Amino acid sequence: MIKKLKTVIVDDEPNAVEFIYSVIGDHCPELEVVGKAYNVTSGVKKIEEQKPDLVFLDVEMPNGTGFDLLSHFPEKEFDVVFITAFNHYAIKAIKFSAVDYILKPLNIEEFIAAVKKVLQKRSVSSTFGNENFKVLMENLKSPIPSRLAIPTADGMEYLNPKEIIRIEADRSYSWFFLAGSRKILVSKNLKEFQDLLSDRYFFRSHNSHLINLKYVRKFVRKEGGYIEMQDGEQIPISRNRKDLFLVHMSRFKG
């Protein structure tokens, strides 16, 4: 018989803890709940006592956040799935750092998928994505997250969005073109990065192109119009996005 993953649930609301507990009991035979905690202090204690493999962690609690709890374990030896009701700021940072999270109210299918993902990750490597969490802590320090975690062929790469010249779609993959003429293939589609970077002066000039306005060298109207980037590449621009592009350009603050 396979050893079950020891699991701890931390949430300030008893109902929320009980809910996760029942869902695990009904749908996740791979997990065994070994502890429930209702605030940061008792959460830290439970984790130290039980040494769990997986922690479900609420972000917003009245006497300290889930992030505060994690800061007690800089070299943690367990996986974490964040649970959050509403906090734009935290969600943005979590997404940027490629850390797992689930929204409240819980969607049971999503919950099961998140658990599956953890199980799968544990079967291929024994690391706990600690680097991602360090990046998360860093991203939380400023209102605009500064490091974007992207999964690559040989692991993770952490980029400052300022280094990205443009991103080009290649079916469900994306090519990152970086300053210093480096390029990386990433196994996520362009749409996801557009969501993350839309408020950072990135512009979707074409169905398969997301460009950083900072690196635009010129806009040429002739031959249907195209944009020349500072690395000399010519990027097509869709007809109906030309006006929008000019508007974005004029608002761009560098």
Add this chain to the structure above:
Amino acid sequence: MLNAYVFMNSMIKTVLILLCLSATAASGTDRSLNVKRNSGAEGLISAATDTAWVNYYVRKGFFHLTKKSYNLEKVLAYIDTACLICEKEEFDFPPSLHLLRAEYFYETGDFSKSETDATLAVKKAEHEMDYLLQAKSLIFLGRYYHRTGFYQESIDQFAKSIQLAEEKNLKGIKQKAYAAEAEVYKSVNDLKAYSDNLRSMVNASLIEKDTLYAQAGLLKLGSLFTEDLRDFRLASSTLKECIRLSLARRDTYYIAFAMANTGWNFYRENMLDSSLFYYQQSLKYSSGKSANALGNMGTIYRDYGDYNRALKYYGKSLDIARSNHDWYSLSWVYKDMSDLYLSRKDTSEAFKSYVFYKQFNDSVSSQKSWLGLSEARIRYDADTHNKEIALLSLRLKNNRILNTGFTVLIIGLIVIGLLILRSSKLNEKRRISEMNHKISEITQANLRQQMNPHFIFNTLNSIQYYMYQHDTLATNNYLTKFSSLMRKVLDNSQHTSVPLRDELDALNLYLELECLRFKDKFEFSITVDDEIDPLMYKVPTMLIQPYVENSICHGLIPMERKGFVHIDLKLEKEHLVCIIEDNGIGREAANEIKKMRETNHNSLGTRITASRLELVNALYGTSLNTVYTDLKNEKGEAEGTRVEIQIPILT
């Protein structure tokens, strides 16, 4: 009778008009700009550009903005061009450009952008050690907060700029900051602070020999001591100082105004001779065109019992006031005239004047919204008059053909001036109504910031839990409570005030839900004084709930034992008092927890609540506040928190 402010207010307009004229004349030189701009937009690149160009455009932009010619399109064109160059040449926006943008957005009513740019201007100027610009930007930011009703923030900015000016020995900053700060205190009706600031403004400008600001400050102080903080000696010494300064500068506007104020100051002491003398002086310096001085002289003669002369002066005053559309003077002169007729038992004339008085008095309230314009108009009148004199003396030297030419020119000038005056008046009205609309929108957005989304989603999650447990009764109970609360909140948010009963119903539902969420972690009670009829008393919407939520989240939930929160409403003379008392961990411990948190970004909630109370005060002219008391037991250990909110009674 005359209020000193109105005369002054009748004046700022002039600058406006003359500048409009100069702007039209200057428009010819701007063609180069348009060419430049087009070529920039075509290729998005113009090769030979650099910081000097950006600075040039920013300067031009400021020129059109600060001169209040209201040629905003031109300003925008300069901004766009400067931005394009910066982007293309890959250098950061200079702080001056940010400040220009901030002022532009402020003019167009785009407040959030204005704030962003102004903040950037402050930061960048500080970084580049351009302290003068930093100070200017701080003053702007202060004015911005003043306009948007964040008075405390506004004052903070001014204090910062004053401090900066001290440290770096900057010229021309302190008096402006004090002047603007004074206006904030005036808005909140804190006359003591208002006068202190005016005093500092005068001192600062005297040190820098900036007589223009010094006399402006003295004049305002003088008016204040004449009217609101009645002090005959202080008023007359302040005004005397102002007259001395403005005589040295031959600034007829200030001389006339200060003289008129002095006249009024004497009149209020019933010293008619002195009063009459000063009004005569004022009249002389305003070239005989002051409805205010003439009207007051009429009143003085009335008090002397010289009714014929009084009527003559009233007549003159009314003529000028009518041609200036000076409703305020028209209204009070008619009122005084009516009194005069009444004392002569000429009831029919008295009645006639009284009818006129009522009529113009009604217009005054509508006129108050563009007082700033009428102030400019008087200055305009004075200036055109000075011009006329200059032109007349020229005419003597020249031959007759030129004479007619000048006459035509003067008439032309006056006609154009009047036309522009008309249109600017309309513009101003529109701008003000747009501004008010924007402000009330911001207000509304603030007022609707009511239910914490965090609470909503967590509640939904709890409901889902019961559902999952097949506990249909609990699910149903929870869900219906939640929808009742949402319905109440939505209903209430339609209004800025609701009957106390509705407010308490929502609060009760909220508390019941929190109790369910946290499984009887605490108890609560709501008591209302018998004297209070909860249907009749209206209160600002959702003012209490955020305080209660604070109590629960920061006081009760972090606690080990069971807690309680009592809400008690009492009636006082002019307001309701809501007392929220809990036995939680106390504010000190809650702050400790906050400090311990690695990430702390939710101070927004309390800030919104505080500024809402400020807003309520501003809206209803009240001065209500919130008192926090830390409860302690005999051993001096924290035993909870009591918050007393004073709530205005609205009907």
